Amino acid sequence: MDLRLSVVVGAAILLRLVSGSSGNLVFEVQNKFKFNGRDSSLSELRSHDARRHGRLLSAINLQLGGNGNPSETGLYFARISIGTPPKDYYVQVDTGSDILWVNCAGCSKCPVKSDLGIKLTLYNVNESSTGDMVTCDQDFCTSTDNGPLPNCKPNLLCQYNVAYGDGSSTSGYFVKDSVHLDRVTGNLQSSTSNRSIVFGCGNKQSGEFDSSSAALDGILGFGQANSSVLSQLATSGIVKKIFAHCLDGKKGGGIFAIGDIMQPEVKTTPLVPNQPHYNVVMKAVEVGGDVLQLPTDVFDTGTQRGTIIDSGTTLAYLPEEVYDPMLKKILDKQPQLKLYTVEEQFTCFKYLESVDDAFPEVTFHFEGSLTMKVYPHEYLFKISEDAWCFGWQSSGLQSKDGKDTTLLGDLVLSNKLVLYDLENQAIGWTEYNCSSTITVKDSTTGAMYRVGAYDIGSTSTLIARRILMFLLLFASMLHALL
Numbered sequence: 001m002d003l004r005l006s007v008v009v010g011a012a013i014l015l016r017l018v019s020g021s022s023g024n025l026v027f028e029v030q031n032k033f034k035f036n037g038r039d040s041s042l043s044e045l046r047s048h049d050a051r052r053h054g055r056l057l058s059a060i061n062l063q064l065g066g067n068g069n070p071s072e073t074g075l076y077f078a079r080i081s082i083g084t085p086p087k088d089y090y091v092q093v094d095t096g097s098d099i100l101w102v103n104c105a106g107c108s109k110c111p112v113k114s115d116l117g118i119k120l121t122l123y124n125v126n127e128s129s130t131g132d133m134v135t136c137d138q139d140f141c142t143s144t145d146n147g148p149l150p151n152c153k154p155n156l157l158c159q160y161n162v163a164y165g166d167g168s169s170t171s172g173y174f175v176k177d178s179v180h181l182d183r184v185t186g187n188l189q190s191s192t193s194n195r196s197i198v199f200g201c202g203n204k205q206s207g208e209f210d211s212s213s214a215a216l217d218g219i220l221g222f223g224q225a226n227s228s229v230l231s232q233l234a235t236s237g238i239v240k241k242i243f244a245h246c247l248d249g250k251k252g253g254g255i256f257a258i259g260d261i262m263q264p265e266v267k268t269t270p271l272v273p274n275q276p277h278y279n280v281v282m283k284a285v286e287v288g289g290d291v292l293q294l295p296t297d298v299f300d301t302g303t304q305r306g307t308i309i310d311s312g313t314t315l316a317y318l319p320e321e322v323y324d325p326m327l328k329k330i331l332d333k334q335p336q337l338k339l340y341t342v343e344e345q346f347t348c349f350k351y352l353e354s355v356d357d358a359f360p361e362v363t364f365h366f367e368g369s370l371t372m373k374v375y376p377h378e379y380l381f382k383i384s385e386d387a388w389c390f391g392w393q394s395s396g397l398q399s400k401d402g403k404d405t406t407l408l409g410d411l412v413l414s415n416k417l418v419l420y421d422l423e424n425q426a427i428g429w430t431e432y433n434c435s436s437t438i439t440v441k442d443s444t445t446g447a448m449y450r451v452g453a454y455d456i457g458s459t460s461t462l463i464a465r466r467i468l469m470f471l472l473l474f475a476s477m478l479h480a481l482l
């Protein structure tokens, strides 16, 4: 029985993408994008116009499930539909990596069942009439690999290998098939339209990916590289390179939309240019109204430093120089607490009253006067009726490569509308009710539509209870020893 928490790092940092690095990518756009036309004749006309001008900018809605609680699912996923006839796949939504991949037929060490209450499906290119292999001489492959592959012969597949920050990895080959997307066509309404997309067909997994506890069909990378689904859609003029998520930390699931987000209004901070991830500049950390006195180089940017926004990471990782004083400051208010460690990773304590009354809020300050407030009930997670653990982690402990980056995952991103405006190279957020709606604009017709929340799958899963029981047992055992 695998009792590790499904926690941490999720798909976090993309360290290496051998055959799919961010080279000079050029996309061949062979198929025209066609919607299942149920549009009014006017909007049909406008979209025809837009098509003639090479742009057909609409809004797309993704259905979300999962939650950010480390003792439950510990990740957010989306349902996507691929192939002809279409089949559903459940993929982790990860703004920290750059390709979509799903487990494929013939895979060695792929999970066959999941404890997340979803049915896993292996993709088989032979069973989809629209599916095709991507060979190493095709543009997608040569451009992701910065030029022709040295040993490429006709009919050889275009291979990829992705290693994630938590030590897990996936490899396989690229295929191209119809991906069916929910185009927003009215208030809380959408219609399916398909588009040929290149994605990874995973045939070898290692690390966390082959365990069933939080198993999914794959990962949907929402990174900036040209290989991402977002970039492929944007390159062919289907969407603007703008998307937003609202991860519901209270109920699970949430809102995910691609396109012009009109409401809520979001204040932004610039993205650090030329970074493989969504890096922003942090300026200060405030705990309960006091700004922490930190060495100034803590907020430097670059490959060894910096602050990354990553929906594929469950918790939040801070450099030791930030983590230590932050935790000390938080605990200053509760000197009588007896701390103990769970799973060699989590700092926990018993507490019966409201944590929001007892602990201070943490506020991160970013360039452009953007702030991000994290409430105690968000940075603490409950493992039993009377026990809580800190979600804050020291990145020094986590990274084997000595990098001291700040990694802001679901722990701090949930209960906010987080906007990634790649057209303007900015990212922003605002506190928001993730079970309400946001307003998007169909840029082709100018129409404004409300997009609502989803919560697919069951969040009270078997594994959640199993982990919880284990934690409980473990925690009380430890506690008894103290």
Ligand SMILES: *[C@@H]1O[C@H](CO)[C@@H](O)[C@H](O)[C@H]1NC(C)=O
Pocket: 022, 023, 024, 025, 026, 027, 225, 226, 235
């Ligand atoms: C991505 O594609 C765009 C437009 O097709 C191109 O201008 C850009 O150089 C590409 N970027 C990378 C990193 O390959």
Ligand SMILES: *[C@@H]1O[C@H](CO)[C@@H](O)[C@H](O)[C@H]1NC(C)=O
Pocket: 034, 035, 036, 083, 084, 085, 086, 178, 193, 194
């Ligand atoms: C994909 O879209 C085309 C054009 O609208 C349509 O003819 C086809 O049936 C769609 N494929 C599926 C599997 O829905």
Ligand SMILES: *[C@@H]1O[C@H](CO)[C@@H](O)[C@H](O)[C@H]1NC(C)=O
Pocket: 105, 106, 124, 125, 126
């Ligand atoms: C698909 O068909 C090809 C050719 O018949 C075969 O070589 C390949 O193994 C099949 N792939 C899968 C996943 O079944």
Ligand SMILES: *[C@@H]1O[C@H](CO)[C@@H](O)[C@H](O)[C@H]1NC(C)=O
Pocket: 433, 434, 435, 436, 437
């Ligand atoms: C959030 O929105 C939902 C749906 O509109 C509503 O039922 C709920 O009361 C709202 N929650 C809060 C805290 O305002």
